[in-house]
Amino acid sequence: MSREYIKPNAWSIIEEGWNPDLVKSSESLFSIGNGAMGQRANFEESYSGETFQGSYLAGVYYPDKTRVGWWKNGYPEYFAKVLNAPNYIGIDIFIDGETLDLAAFDRKDIRNYRRELNMKEGWYERTFEIDLSEEKTIKVIARRFLCMNLDELATINYSVKAIKGQMRISFQPYIDAGITNEDSNWDDKFWDIEELQSTDHQGFIRSRTNKTNFYVCTFMQSELYKNGEHVQYADHFDKNDTVVRHKVATQISEGETATLIKYAGYTSSLNYEHFEILDAAKRVLHTAVEKGYPQLLQDQKEAWAQIWSMADIAIKGDLKAQQGIRFNIFQLNQTYSGKDARLNIGPKGFTGEKYGGSTYWDTEAYCIPFYMATKDQKVARNLLKYRYEQLDKAIENAEKLGFSNGAALYPMVTMNGEECHNEWEITFEEIHRNGAMIFAIHNYLKYTGDYSYVPEMGLEVMIGVARFWHQRATFSQRAKKYMILGVTGPNEYENNVNNNWYTNYLAKWCIEQAVNHLDKVKSGHKKDYERIVGLTKISNGEVASWLEVAQNMYEPYDEELGVYLQQDGFLDKEIIPVSDLKPSQRPINQKWSWDRILRSCYIKQADVLQGFYFFEDHFSREQLEKHFDFYEPLTVHESSLSPCVHSIQAAHLGRMDQAYQFYLRTSRLDLDDYNHEVEEGCHITSMAGTWMSIVEGFGGLKIINDIPSFTTRLPEQWDSFSFKINFRDQILKVHVTADKTTVTLEGESTQDVIINGKQIHLEPETVKI
Known part of the structure; x- marks a missing residue:
């Protein structure tokens, strides 16, 4: 049985209404990433309820000693674990000295709670209103994204508006290296902290992984705006063995808004000598502040527009199917960009720790076709x-x-x-x-x-x-x-x-x-x-x-x-x-x-x-x-990799009702939490199988004697669907309706294609049926 609470929407994943029982599931579904790092959708402010904290850095891992009941010759010495990296999203909020913590309020006091993962533009936002007392009400809007172009940088825009009353708002942005993994075998200490710095409105923590010796610098810089006007940078407030904390505060009255912009992220020895990561972090912060939040957001929108221009699959007439495939494509692009040959695709991506974040045969069997055709x-x-x-x-x-x-x-x-x-x-x-x-x-x-x-x-x-x-x-x-x-x-x-x-x-x-x-x-x-x-x-x-x-x-x-x-x-x-x-x-x-x-x-x-x-x-x-x-x-079908193969084969056999049901299950496996386990993370590699269900199943893509062939089949629930493939540096756009299949060629030379058994010679920018 599925568990449906995500609102159907063509371009966004939306949750409405405050339900603490769904927090960990939503932390998976609303995860964000940029190929180099990622994080679960944990709250920026304090939260004392149940949560699964997770921020992950691609390529950084720990060899957690194998734990078995009876050792056998040939057993691996360790299970590699993607590490929960130091937390950089934290912003403690104090309103007239009281901590903002959703778990501490009655549900009736929390109104208009909403999460949105905007897949078209690549940002995640959470909004809610809280009656703090009879005299005071606030509205919070917290938006963040991981920059696709500057993949060491994350930005957070956290605003508090006084709906009723006046109050003093104190923001305490922090970075915290005192973190652990949910899935440690022996409760080993994965990280050693080498240095904490707090100077010139900037905070840094240099850490090193035990055994594997990856060096990581976690960094932050924050600035306060009031009613859209810059007020000041957050200054040093506190530092202990694991945390660097800054602070900035202001008074707001009814109708006024206080906003903290936080720039944060990681530099690591994957890309620099270990002694260079601090200076590299300072350069990232300099670039972030120089560009500013509005420009970074615009850059993010443009980066995702470029991705979608090639990777999108548009489905008409079936909103849940459309939302499902876009969610799958979005997560695949968040997980792996193809820029770094040292990296690969973990079955949970940046959404959780199950399977250790390691590479499986899923990459070769399911993922390569997606990246091959859409990049x-x-x-x-x-x-x-x-x-x-x-x-x-x-x-x-x-x-x-x-x-x-x-x-x-x-x-x-x-x-x-x-x-x-x-x-x-x-x-x-x-x-x-x-x-x-x-x-x-x-x-x-x-x-x-x-x-x-x-x-x-x-x-x-x-x-x-x-x-x-x-x-x-x-x-x-x-x-x-x-x-x-x-x-x-x-x-x-x-x-x-x-x-x-x-x-x-x-x-x-x-x-x-x-x-x-x-x-x-x-x-x-x-x-x-x-x-x-x-x-x-x-x-x-x-x-x-x-x-x-x-x-x-x-x-x-x-x-x-x-x-x-x-x-x-x-x-x-x-x-x-x-x-x-x-x-x-x-x-x-x-x-x-x-x-x-x-x-x-x-x-x-x-x-x-x-x-x-x-x-x-x-x-x-x-x-x-x-x-x-x-x-x-x-x-x-108790593997996430199962429905996609069966959907493709059912389509090839003309069993479209069965093919469609398998497609819907694979595309919405996580969104509707079919296996009641989404709180552990999303099934990233099977999402590539979802793409195959449409392109190879309903689109019937095969390569026959070096010629792309399409044998198309339209589910009766759909009015049409369309997709693009990059075939040998020529872009083919396929559009399928009940009446016809249209293929458009974007390229510099001609291309032969086979459409429903008929071989056709395409000229660039021409349409053939």
Whole structure:
């Protein structure tokens, strides 16, 4: 059951009415970020109620020592955690000496409470009125944003208006390094404070992470305005072991407004030498004050206008669907900008700490298509480069598990390339993630046509992965086939199974890809080929042994049903469709024991159907239909990554009601809190799947022989939808109605496209139907 309280709106996320029970959920939904840092929508002023405080800095992490009941050889030493960074949003408000704290007031005294996340312009605002007494009423408007162009800077505009009475308003802006993570394994101290400074209206805290030695300077400067006129800068008030606090105050009468503008943020040793971060922070503050709040806000609006000009998907006739896709696109752009190849996309982004903020296979399987099509190929290339630069660590990960000769096992969870997941059924067995690395390269080549990545970087990755699959396979004397034993597939509701079809098929395909590209590089890029052979010591004999495995890979299949089996023994289970489960038993991951789940037929997310999604051109429509009809009724969709794949496939099968329902679930998974867990953070990586549901599902985008093809389908709930893709530096705008599909080309050269089966030659700025 969903929990709906967000008001439908095409461009904003809106909450109306004060409800303290929703505070932590809203802190996730109204989170903001700029690719370099982000924060949950915590209150600036004091709040003594339940809250989940969180400000995060991309790329800064701590190796939290693994906590398990029984240590096993090969376990990672730590679980990487994105750190709750020093808090810079804090502004304590005192009205005639009394602390402003919403938790301290009766609900009836708080009126017109409203939050808005304006996605079109990239700012978050909270407004409310409070009856402080019979004689005094105030209105608060607090707006903040993280600058997209100056990604070390955040701004806060906090105003208090006297609706009734007169009062003295005191603002105490502060920065606080005395913070902890919600999810620490051992309550370790993640940060050491090296220096606190408060001078020239500016405050600074220099901190250092333990173990990883990231240096961060948290900074602030604030100024007071009265009725729009500058009054003064906030001056030093107090400093202790963890907090730098400034203060400024003024008297206001009925109708007057006092406003504090606070500039704050982080500089870090990711971008500077550790001894330079303080001076860098001063330069950021100088730029902020020189530009001023109005100009920074205008810059923010223009930055987001540029993003939306390419990334927007416009849906007519269905407001909730429109709000859902824009929320997903907005969060994806807040999480990752593509500017820094050292960074990646965590499943919760900057909205919470679950999953450690680390990188999963979600990036390669779900996220790259979004960034590839809505930005440019450099952004997608940076994501591929991220994995190439961690190849040595992937080889180390495999060595720890007993593999040799440069076999590479990419991590399930990582910050720096080392595996840091500590559940055995994931760490040791969910090895299908290795194949996603190669599929991402394949997807990139097909979409961009940029083959240069393969000889420069990609072929080495393919060789390492092929060596892993070759060594991981076991030859069965009984079946005279190669098998892959003891794995967990994408369906994490089955562990330690033999011959997961998706894993076996992916392994075979990865080897074939490596062999194919070895030949291509040898014939077309001889210098690179010689370099790679010298580096990897690969030989013709080794390649032949790979092919022996690939050509004789076992694929579990049931002749009677005509379907590939999720793994050996799947049909030994009691096959009961999800529709027969009582609602009281759902979700099973919260209601059932793990033992019961593992013995059931129920599927967490697409598994066999994940293979049919990746390799749709390997199978006929009839095969897809047969497998969809067998597996989808057994799928509980208790992974955020599940509805999008099923939406795409339902659309391809012409089952538009089902496709639409899956789309709505993935697009509003967090907005309507389907899983009753949004307070932990939003599902960022599955949001890329939401984009795919429209572009690849309803838009039917495929690349056929280097030509973009669109087979469009319009949900009956929509009047129309439109989107853009950047295909090889040519912009294609697709507009779909019930009557026609229109494609417009923005570019400098011609482009062939296929629209609903008909190949058309487009001239720039022309429209074809």
